[in-house]
Amino acid sequence: MIETPHVFGAYDHLYGIHCQSSSINSNHVESKSSKTAVLMLTAGMLSNVGPSRLHVNLSRTLSQHGISSFRFDLSGIGESLAVGSHGASLTRATREVKAAIDMLERQYGYNQFKVFGLCSGADDAVASAINDSRIVAAALMDGCGYRTVWYWVPFLLRKYLPKVLRVSKWAALVKGLVRKSNPIPSTMPLGFDIREFPEIEQSKREISSLIDRGVKLHFVYTSGVISYYSYGRQFYDMFPDFRNRDEISVSYHPAWDHVVMLREDRNELVEELKDWFIASESQVSVEKI
Numbered sequence: 001m002i003e004t005p006h007v008f009g010a011y012d013h014l015y016g017i018h019c020q021s022s023s024i025n026s027n028h029v030e031s032k033s034s035k036t037a038v039l040m041l042t043a044g045m046l047s048n049v050g051p052s053r054l055h056v057n058l059s060r061t062l063s064q065h066g067i068s069s070f071r072f073d074l075s076g077i078g079e080s081l082a083v084g085s086h087g088a089s090l091t092r093a094t095r096e097v098k099a100a101i102d103m104l105e106r107q108y109g110y111n112q113f114k115v116f117g118l119c120s121g122a123d124d125a126v127a128s129a130i131n132d133s134r135i136v137a138a139a140l141m142d143g144c145g146y147r148t149v150w151y152w153v154p155f156l157l158r159k160y161l162p163k164v165l166r167v168s169k170w171a172a173l174v175k176g177l178v179r180k181s182n183p184i185p186s187t188m189p190l191g192f193d194i195r196e197f198p199e200i201e202q203s204k205r206e207i208s209s210l211i212d213r214g215v216k217l218h219f220v221y222t223s224g225v226i227s228y229y230s231y232g233r234q235f236y237d238m239f240p241d242f243r244n245r246d247e248i249s250v251s252y253h254p255a256w257d258h259v260v261m262l263r264e265d266r267n268e269l270v271e272e273l274k275d276w277f278i279a280s281e282s283q284v285s286v287e288k289i
Helices: 051-064 089-108 120-131 149-159 167-181 200-212 234-238 263-288
Strands: 003-008 014-019 036-040 068-073 112-118 135-141 216-222 248-253
Touching: 003 089, 014 051, 014 089, 036 051, 036 089, 051 068, 051 112, 051 263, 068 089, 089 112, 089 120, 112 120, 112 263, 120 135, 120 200, 135 263, 149 234, 200 216, 216 234, 216 263, 234 248, 248 263
Parallel strands: 036 068, 036 112, 112 135, 135 216, 216 248
Antiparallel strands: 003 014, 014 068
């Protein structure tokens, strides 16, 4: 396994690490007609190592199974400079993913790419795949989601029922009411989540355009997004037209948190992604023949 740092981009402001596949002692054989690399996109403001070194572990695991990868920082994150980071975030991410793909194609001869994105990285992955036909597969963790009729039952049971049964929560509620009657001035405004999803019909059109092009999509959801996703089959209730599409697979892990803090959860995620990337590689190679 060889890891090589790269500085690239229009202003030489982007930084990433290429992890070359270790084809020796690997059961995975790369198609002669295609040369593939997996791109790992930054999650929020986290650097290219990923939450708790998730991207590092994933890239090295993929390398051991014959798949090269590239993890890099979007501009203004980690070791990438904020130079030239103008425009809307999705537009900027799409432009910088393209810059990474162009560099990898030029340096290593890759002609097709797969992406992994967590949270906002999943949003960036979709936007990039729509705008670059060289992307043939995407694994999206805690990507877009929309509440359904059945969403509310598991949401209420898992989020509020445990609180109702705990005395400490009732005590905290009373303290909160007392505090409201004697407010403490604060210079810090209440925070809010600035991540926004498009309307569900737009998401449907975007997913349709990708799978109609033959792009493989794997959606992974965790308990970290219970505010909009609460049960395993919710994806197909959100998008019933995709129930019989082989290009799409979905997994739900209610025991995992949003950034898979527990080592055993991260290891399980890495194994799931590794297996899916290998399976999607063989599918894409067969379709290309």
